[in-house]
Each structure stands twice: as structure tokens, then as C-alpha cells.
Amino acid sequence: MYPAFRSNCPIASALDLFGDKWTLVVLRTIFAGRHRFGELGGMAEPIATNMLADRLQRLEDFGLIERRVYSERPPRHEYWLTPRGADALPILQAMAAWSQQHIPDRWASPGWFAEGVPQDFYPKP
Amino acid sequence: MYPAFRSNCPIASALDLFGDKWTLVVLRTIFAGRHRFGELGGMAEPIATNMLADRLQRLEDFGLIERRVYSERPPRHEYWLTPRGADALPILQAMAAWSQQHIPDRWASPGWFAEGVPQDFYPKP
DNA sequence: CGGGATCCTAGTGGATACTG
DNA sequence: CAGTATCCACTAGGATCCCG
Numbered sequence: 001m002y003p004a005f006r007s008n009c010p011i012a013s014a015l016d017l018f019g020d021k022w023t024l025v026v027l028r029t030i031f032a033g034r035h036r037f038g039e040l041g042g043m044a045e046p047i048a049t050n051m052l053a054d055r056l057q058r059l060e061d062f063g064l065i066e067r068r069v070y071s072e073r074p075p076r077h078e079y080w081l082t083p084r085g086a087d088a089l090p091i092l093q094a095m096a097a098w099s100q101q102h103i104p105d106r107w108a109s110p111g112w113f114a115e116g117v118p119q120d121f122y123p124k125p
Numbered sequence: 126m127y128p129a130f131r132s133n134c135p136i137a138s139a140l141d142l143f144g145d146k147w148t149l150v151v152l153r154t155i156f157a158g159r160h161r162f163g164e165l166g167g168m169a170e171p172i173a174t175n176m177l178a179d180r181l182q183r184l185e186d187f188g189l190i191e192r193r194v195y196s197e198r199p200p201r202h203e204y205w206l207t208p209r210g211a212d213a214l215p216i217l218q219a220m221a222a223w224s225q226q227h228i229p230d231r232w233a234s235p236g237w238f239a240e241g242v243p244q245d246f247y248p249k250p
Numbered sequence: 251c252g253g254g255a256t257c258c259t260a261g262t263g264g265a266t267a268c269t270g
Numbered sequence: 271c272a273g274t275a276t277c278c279a280c281t282a283g284g285a286t287c288c289c290g
Contacts, residue, residue, distance in 0.1 A: 007169040010224030044132040074271040090219040099135030199251040
């Protein structure tokens with residue numbers, strides 16, 4: 001269930017858990033208020049459904065998110081952060097802050113997530 | 126020279142720059158006081174020399190590190206953080222803090238980098 | 251010592267079709 | 271709607287050898 005950790009370094013271990021192309025992007029989207037599979041699949045960065053399903057499964061296995069199933073037709077599933085997942089926010093904020101400082105031209109554009117993002121999600125540049 | 130950015134999101138952009146298996150681990154090692162190619166190649170996480178060379182090249186292209194060449198025999202090269210690279214420290218610290226909170230059993234062990242790491246590099250658990 | 255050049259593999263990732 | 275299954279392409283990554 002857990003990946004093979006490369007070392008005892010906490011940084012390397014964190015990267016072994018969610019240091020791939022998609023995991024933190026998916027997590028960011030959940031932070032931003034998207035909770036359903038379809039919403040996550042429709043984010044700005046196109047992701048294949050099998051990739052998305054795989055990352056959600058892993059995040060659930062690692063205890064970062066929780067899956068809620070509603071008995072409706074059509075079925076509705078939602079993914080919510082656990083406290084453990086919510087604690088990853090500083091990582092995302094630190095990345096956002098770095099980008100805003102050092103790739104400002106990209107960030108100057110309206111941004112893809114103007115609405116739907118918590119007020120203080122992206123730190124002020 | 127720059128990667129293809131997936132979107133305008135600063136988080137996704139940061140991940141496009143250094144969200145792979147090795148880049149942040151290499152950066153961490155430089156933060157920890159290793160500056161020579163051989164030292165970086167000898168870190169706890171075994172990395173192939175071509176991988177290391179590639180990541181160092183990219184980090185230099187992105188302006189995160191600076192390459193210093195000394196005219197000696199045998200030759201000596203050193204890689205040092207630029208201000209832009211040093212600004213990535215909060216990202217590493219946030220990852221380390223998360224790991225220490227949520228994968229404590231791994232961190233409880235002596236750690237691979239007891240000496241050589243700046244005093245406040247890993248936040249207190 | 252610090253890489254570059256090769257070659258090779260594994261796994262990531264993508265498109266499409268299909269199902270409860 | 272929320273996935274799974276299948277097949278396929280690509281490239282990140284690794285091992286080894288070699289050279290200034």
C-alpha cells in the first residue's frame with residue numbers, strides 16, 4: 001500500500017508519497033472546493049480518468065482524503081480532505097508563493113481558478 | 126529550455142519545474158551543504174550520474190543553482206544555490222514538517238543526515 | 251573527478267470503449 | 271455519473287562504459 005521509501009529523509013519520503021506529476025494537483029483542486037470525480041476530471045490540467053482514479057485511490061490509502069458515497073441516481077461520490085490531507089496546505093502555499101515570486105509572468109494572467117479558490121489559498125505576491 | 130506548463134496555476138507550474146522524482150531531493154542535498162558532483166551522487170538516495178547531471182543542468186537553466194568551475198587537477202565543480210533557489214527552502218521545510226507529523230515512525234530513526242544539515246533545516250516535530 | 255554517450259527497461263500516462 | 275478495462279506510446283529513469 002505504501003510506496004518503497006528511498007531513505008529516512010522526511011523530504012524524500014514526502015516526495016515518495018506525493019511527489020509525482022498529479023497527486024498535488026489533484027489535492028489542490030480538492031482544496032479549491034472541487035469534490036466530485038467529474039469536477040476533478042474537468043480541471044484546467046487535462047488528466048485521464050484512470051490516472052485520476054489511481055491518484056484518488058492512493059490519496060485515500062495514505063489517509064489524505066476520504067471518500068463519501070451517496071446513494072442516489074445517478075450515483076454521487078465525493079472526496080474530502082482529512083486532517084492529514086489538510087495539513088498539506090502549507091506545502092501547496094509554499095509552492096504557490098515561490099511561483100508567484102519567480103514565474104510572475106505566468107501568474108500575472110487571470111489564473112484559471114479565480115473563483116472557487118478559498119480567499120487566502122494563493123498567498124499575496 | 127522551460128518545460129511545457131500545463132496551466133496558469135502557480136502550483137501546477139511549480140510542479141512542472143521541479144515536481145519530478147529527483148529535483149527537490151538534489152536541491153535538499155545542496156541546502157544540506159553538499160556542493161560537489163560526487164557528494165551529490167553519494168547521497169542516501171542512489172541516483173544515476175546521468176540523472177544527476179540532467180537535474181543539475183535543469184536547475185541551473187531555471188536559475189535555482191549556480192555552477193562554479195575551479196581550474197584544478199583533478200577538476201572541481203561546485204553547485205551553489207542562487208537567491209531564487211534559496212527561496213525554495215519553505216517548500217522543503219513544509220514537506221519535512223508534514224512528514225514529521227504524519228510519518229513519524231520513519232522520522233524517529235536517526236535520520237540519514239544528522240550531521241551536515243543546517244540547524245533549523247528540519248523543523249521540530 | 252565530472253560528467254557524456256548508449257542502450258535498455260519499467261512504469262507513467264493517454265485514448266478509447268465499456269459497465270453498474 | 272463514476273469509474274474499470276484494455277491497449278498503446280512515450281519518456282523518465284537506470285546500468286554501464288568511456289573520455290577530457
